[in-house]
Every structure is written in C-alpha cells, then in structure tokens.
Amino acid sequence: MPIALVDCNNFYVSCERVFNPKLEGKLVVVLSNNDGCAVARSSEVKALGIKMGEPWFKMKDIAKKHGIIAYSSNYTLYGDLSARVMSILSNFSPKQEIYSIDECFLDLNGFDPATLMAYAQKIRMTVKQSVGIPVCVGIADTKTLAKLANHCAKKLFAGNDGVCDFGMLTGIERSTLFARIPVGDVWGVGRRIAERLAVMGIHTVEDLRCADPELIRQQFSIVLERTVNELNGHPCIELDEVGTPRQQIMVSRSFGSPVMYLDDLAESVAYFTTLAAEKLRQDGSVASSLCVHVRTNPFSEREPQYQSSKIVALSQPTDNTTKLVKAALNGLNEIYRAGYRYKKSGVLLMALQPKGTIQPTLFDDPVEQAKSDNTMSVMDRINRKMGKGTLTIAASGITKRWAMRRESKSPCYTTEWSELPEVW
Numbered sequence: 001m002p003i004a005l006v007d008c009n010n011f012y013v014s015c016e017r018v019f020n021p022k023l024e025g026k027l028v029v030v031l032s033n034n035d036g037c038a039v040a041r042s043s044e045v046k047a048l049g050i051k052m053g054e055p056w057f058k059m060k061d062i063a064k065k066h067g068i069i070a071y072s073s074n075y076t077l078y079g080d081l082s083a084r085v086m087s088i089l090s091n092f093s094p095k096q097e098i099y100s101i102d103e104c105f106l107d108l109n110g111f112d113p114a115t116l117m118a119y120a121q122k123i124r125m126t127v128k129q130s131v132g133i134p135v136c137v138g139i140a141d142t143k144t145l146a147k148l149a150n151h152c153a154k155k156l157f158a159g160n161d162g163v164c165d166f167g168m169l170t171g172i173e174r175s176t177l178f179a180r181i182p183v184g185d186v187w188g189v190g191r192r193i194a195e196r197l198a199v200m201g202i203h204t205v206e207d208l209r210c211a212d213p214e215l216i217r218q219q220f221s222i223v224l225e226r227t228v229n230e231l232n233g234h235p236c237i238e239l240d241e242v243g244t245p246r247q248q249i250m251v252s253r254s255f256g257s258p259v260m261y262l263d264d265l266a267e268s269v270a271y272f273t274t275l276a277a278e279k280l281r282q283d284g285s286v287a288s289s290l291c292v293h294v295r296t297n298p299f300s301e302r303e304p305q306y307q308s309s310k311i312v313a314l315s316q317p318t319d320n321t322t323k324l325v326k327a328a329l330n331g332l333n334e335i336y337r338a339g340y341r342y343k344k345s346g347v348l349l350m351a352l353q354p355k356g357t358i359q360p361t362l363f364d365d366p367v368e369q370a371k372s373d374n375t376m377s378v379m380d381r382i383n384r385k386m387g388k389g390t391l392t393i394a395a396s397g398i399t400k401r402w403a404m405r406r407e408s409k410s411p412c413y414t415t416e417w418s419e420l421p422e423v424w
Contacts, residue, residue, distance in 0.1 A: 293346050
C-alpha cells in the first residue's frame with residue numbers, strides 16, 4: 001500500500017519568502033519566542049553549519065559577517081499557510097493524515113505504481129503554484145519508509161526534483177542506499193537510541209532493517225520493533241485520518257520582560273486561557289479542570305526563585321472562555337507571591353472530553369447554555385474573519401507589557417486587514 005509523506009521545505013522560511021520574494025536565495029533564519037533561538041533556517045544558512053536551536057546571541061557575529069536576515073516567529077501567518085497547503089493536499093488522496101504543521105501522509109493505495117513519480121511532481125507543482133510553498137514527497141509502503149524516502153528526496157536525490165519513490169528501487173539498490181544513511185535519521189530514532197544501537201553494532205538504516213525484531217523489542221521497546229518491521233515493508237502504523245483527540249491543551253509563553261505585579265500576571269493568564277479555550281472549541285471538546293502555573297527566570301541566578309502551580313476543578317465541564325478565565329484567575333490568586341520577577345506563565349486545560357458526551361445535571365439551565373454557546377460562536381466567527389484577538393475579554397488586557405519580544409516580525413499578510421499586502 002503506497003503512502004506518500006509530503007513535507008514543506010524549510011517551512012517557516014518559505015512562508016516568509018511567499019510574500020517577500022527578495023528573500024529567495026538569501027540567508028534567512030526564523031527565531032523562536034522572544035527571539036531566542038533559530039527554529040528555521042534556509043538552505044543557505046544550513047550550509048554555514050548553523051544548527052537548529054542555535055541561540056541568536058551566539059549567531060550575531062556570523063550573521064553580521066554573512067548578512068543573515070532574521071525574522072521573529074509569525075505563527076499566525078505560518079498556521080494560515082499550513083491550512084491552505086493541507087487543504088490542497090487533501091484533494092490528492094481520499095485519506096490524509098496531517099502529522100504536523102508542515103507535513104502530512106497521503107494514502108496512495110490503488111494508484112498505478114508506474115505513475116506515482118509523475119503524480120508526486122504534480123503535487124509539488126500544485127502546492128507551489130497555489131500557495132508558493134516548496135514541498136518534497138517521499139513514497140513507500142509504510143509510514144516509516146515514507147518518512148525516510150522524504151529525507152532522501154531532500155538530502156540525497158536532488159536530481160529527482162524533490163521526489164523519492166522507494167518502489168522504483170530494486171532490493172539491492174535499496175540496501176545500498178540504506179547502508180549510506182545513519183540510523184539516527186530514521187523516524188523515531190533519536191540521538192540516545194542511536195547511541196545505544198551503536199553499542200550493538202547498528203550504525204546505519206540497513207543495520208537496523210536487518211536486526212532481529214524480537215531482540216530489538218527486548219533491548220528497547222515494542223515501538224522500535226515496529227520500526228524494524230516497517231523498514232522491512234510490513235505496515236505497523238496505520239494512517240490516522242481523524243487524528244487522536246487531544247487529552248490536554250497547553251498555552252504557555254515566556255515574557256518579553258519580567259513581570260512583578262499581579263495585574264500584569266493576571267492579564268497574561270487570561271490571554272493564554274482565551275487562546276486555549278479557542279483551541280478547545282475548535283476540537284469540539286470541553287475541559288473538566290485546568291492548571292495555572294507561574295515561574296521566575298531560572299537562569300537569573302542572582303534573583304530569588306519561585307515557581308508554583310494550582311489545579312482548579314470545574315463544577316461542570318465547559319468550553320466557555322469567561323468561565324475558564326475566571327477559574328484560572330482564581331488559581332493564580334492562590335499561587336501569586338509578591339516580590340518576585342516572573343518570567344513565564346501558562347494554562348493547561350485537562351480532562352478533556354467531547355462536548356456531546358457531557359451528562360446534564362438537575363441544575364443545568366438550557367437557556368443559559370444556549371446563550372453561552374451562541375456567544376462563543378459569535379466570538380470565534382468574528383476572530384476568524386477579522387483576525388485573532390479582534391474580540392476578546394477585557395481581562396486579557398490591551399497594552400500587554402508582558403508580551404513576547406518579537407522585534408522583527410513580518411506582517412500577518414493573510415489574517416489581518418491592516419496588514420494585507422499591497423500591490424502598486
């Protein structure tokens with residue numbers, strides 16, 4: 001059963017280039033929250049040897065020397081372009097699994113194997129023309145092999161124009177190729193597992209493919225045993241069309257500058273709870289409890305340190321932003337301590353369940369529930385149409401002195417009326 005893994009190339013950087021073509025061929029990095037580390041690098045930056053997660057302050061000298069252009073993360077833009085890419089890709093297969101913001105699996109079962117390379121090129125061309133994002137496609141009989149094929153399409157088979165189909169290789173050709181690839185490049189094999197495998201003499205993908213599955217399970221886990229079977233073309237990981245419902249939703253951020261006062265801290269907690277509630281409603285779920293947490297900066301050794309959290313049980317599972325914010329602020333009031341410089345806060349929605357499964361109680365008011373649902377629905381529709389945060393609760397604040405530092409953020413070209421691109 002052929003499976004394709006479609007992966008956007010240097011996704012965050014590619015998103016910036018869609019609306020700023022002058023960045024093509026330039027050295028570009030996208031930085032994490034508060035402009036801390038490199039979370040995306042253009043191919044030109046990777047060629048300089050700059051690693052993923054490299055702190056920006058360590059890169060400034062080499063950035064100045066080579067003219068590296070740095071952008072703050074613009075997650076609103078990236079999320080919108082991701083949705084457009086995934087929508088287009090859904091037209092190429094009856095079954096699609098969105099694996100992350102920049103990659104998805106497509107079921108190609110029933111397609112003529114001789115046409116898959118051309119079909120993959122059509123996928124790449126359509127996404128590029130429609131959204132402007134370049135993608136690579138890996139095709140194989142299992143999800144693990146499809147991930148590996150995509151890796152080969154990017155790193156090893158540049159002459160194939162971003163496509164690799166393992167079905168086009170003979171057994172000898174595949175073994176020769178796998179013997180060139182480090183075992184750490186296999187999906188699910190991290191650095192620590194690769195080091196343990198090396199002790200057993202397993203250094204390459206081919207070594208792992210030829211390993212005894214039962215021995216691998218004994219020494220590691222059933223998960224790695226499945227990886228071995230998948231490398232041998234035996235599907236063990238099914239395509240997940242719907243996606244597993246989230247059991248928790250976390251929204252947490254570090255502040256652009258330290259916060260000392262309860263009012264500012266409460267604004268941040270209310271804002272993060274509002275974002276979490278939006279995600280909750282998107283999933284069609286409700287939360288039965290939440291956890292609010294705060295902490296100081298553990299790297300400021302000269303300052304007094306404090307961190308705490310509080311779990312708040314809800315009287316009734318809900319997706320109402322106002323009720324969730326009220327509960328979160330009640331928890332914050334219990335854990336707040338004056339005299340500290342807080343660096344981070346966050347909210348975790350827990351014990352999630354589908355909204356339709358809530359058991360009504362004797363004291364429920366159907367009219368009030370309908371009003372609540374209508375209010376949240378109107379708020380979500382307005383924010384989708386006019387931009388995130390257009391309509392929100394007052395407790396989340398306006399000035400947001402605690403907001404993340406994003407000194408080089410590009411405009412939200414596709415989601416904010418005031419930032420739409422202009423053509424002259």
